[in-house]
Amino acid sequence: MTDTSRPRPAAVEARGLHRRYGPSGQGGFEAVRGLDLAVAPGELFALLGTNGAGKTSTLEVLEGLAEPSAGEVRVLGLDPRRERAALRPRIGIMLQEGGFPGELTLAETGRCWAGLTTGARAVDEALDLVGLLPRRTVRVKQLSGGERRRLDLAMALLGRPEVLFLDEPSTGLDPEARASVWRLIRELRAAGTTVVLTTHYLEEAEELADRLAIMHRGRVVTGGTVAEVLAAHPARIAFELPERTGPNAALDLPALPGTSTELDGRRVLLRTPDLQGTLTELLGWAARHRVELARLDARSASLEEAFLAVAASAVDPAAAPAAPAPSKIGRAA
Numbered sequence: 574m575t576d577t578s579r580p581r582p583a584a585v586e587a588r589g590l591h592r593r594y595g596p597s598g599q600g601g602f603e604a605v606r607g608l609d610l611a612v613a614p615g616e617l618f619a620l621l622g623t624n625g626a627g628k629t630s631t632l633e634v635l636e637g638l639a640e641p642s643a644g645e646v647r648v649l650g651l652d653p654r655r656e657r658a659a660l661r662p663r664i665g666i667m668l669q670e671g672g673f674p675g676e677l678t679l680a681e682t683g684r685c686w687a688g689l690t691t692g693a694r695a696v697d698e699a700l701d702l703v704g705l706l707p708r709r710t711v712r713v714k715q716l717s718g719g720e721r722r723r724l725d726l727a728m729a730l731l732g733r734p735e736v737l738f739l740d741e742p743s744t745g746l747d748p749e750a751r752a753s754v755w756r757l758i759r760e761l762r763a764a765g766t767t768v769v770l771t772t773h774y775l776e777e778a779e780e781l782a783d784r785l786a787i788m789h790r791g792r793v794v795t796g797g798t799v800a801e802v803l804a805a806h807p808a809r810i811a812f813e814l815p816e817r818t819g820p821n822a823a824l825d826l827p828a829l830p831g832t833s834t835e836l837d838g839r840r841v842l843l844r845t846p847d848l849q850g851t852l853t854e855l856l857g858w859a860a861r862h863r864v865e866l867a868r869l870d871a872r873s874a875s876l877e878e879a880f881l882a883v884a885a886s887a888v889d890p891a892a893a894p895a896a897p898a899p900s901k902i903g904r905a906a
């Protein structure tokens with residue numbers, strides 16, 4: 574397992590966390606299988622993963638809504654179950670479904686929720702944060718799906734939480750609403766709030782997360798900063814050789830250590846752990862030989878590629894992401 578821990582003290586910490594549904598042995602199901610994570614104060618941590626990987630099951634234990642079947646959990650140094658009374662006023666929780674009563678207006682919902690919250694901010698202020706102030710007299714049942722998500726977020730923010738748990742905060746939001754939720758999350762983080770979120774949107778993690786972990790089948794498969802996660806995956810350089818060079822032209826290309834090559838006619842695809850170095854070599858070679866590299870495209874690995882590779886490698890170890898074997902470019906065909 575990849576250790577996604579950082580030095581203490583952590584705002585959120587799990588050690589050897591297991592969560593089981595149903596009885597032990599046959600008939601039960603272990604959704605979380607020995608998970609370690611540590612989120613520093615003020616950090617934004619994203620939990621990614623395949624469907625059914627165990628993200629929500631993990632979050633519910635961190636939030637104190639469920640008991641772990643094994644392992645240790647601490648949030649702000651407190652046990653989320655045994656010290657719930659002390660912890661609850663200091664955390665905000667946005668579940669996948671808020672489940673607020675449909676007949677109440679947003680303002681009434683906020684007032685009810687504020688009555689249960691220590692040190693709550695003004696309801697109108699919370700609604701304003703998520704752009705729902707103009708809708709304060711509308712009933713919850715009249716909200717669109719995206720507006721409900723924003724109401725869930727507003728209620729999670731009511732108590733000015735030190736730690737905010739967000740389960741898929743932007744699911745169902747249109748691009749504009751998503752951008753404003755991202756802006757709000759960034760502002761909260763800049764003000765020192767620790768945020769733990771789950772998401773299916775890889776660009777959300779790429780945009781927001783200081784660190785992330787990718788889960789598959791109850792385990793963290795990889796984790797770290799976005800750059801650290803991407804570093805394990807090769808960058809790609811694609812181009813077309815000129816027609817005059819013919820199909821064997823690739824034999825004339827330079828040796829590019831650590832780079833693997835795929836040829837499809839005149840189209841060349843290089844995979845390299847060192848994008849800048851390989852590109853420099855390649856462009857130098859092209860300049861010296863006056864070769865035009867048509868449709869040249871160079872890019873780092875995306876989080877999507879890393880995610881797909883991780884999911885595949887967890888099923889099939891042969892597909893594990895690895896640095897490409899050194900090869901002379903023309904010989905790899």
Ligand SMILES: Nc1ncnc2c1ncn2[C@@H]1O[C@H](COP(=O)(O)OP(=O)(O)OP(=O)(O)O)[C@@H](O)[C@H]1O
Nearest residue numbers: 594595602604622623624625626627628629630631
């Ligand atoms: N109450 C339950 N009883 C039995 N199994 C459950 C229960 N809740 C969840 N599971 C199973 O536990 C596994 C993890 O579910 P969980 O909802 O934590 O995953 P997730 O990563 O949040 O998934 P998704 O991305 O699809 O929302 C799944 O296989 C799910 O079917």
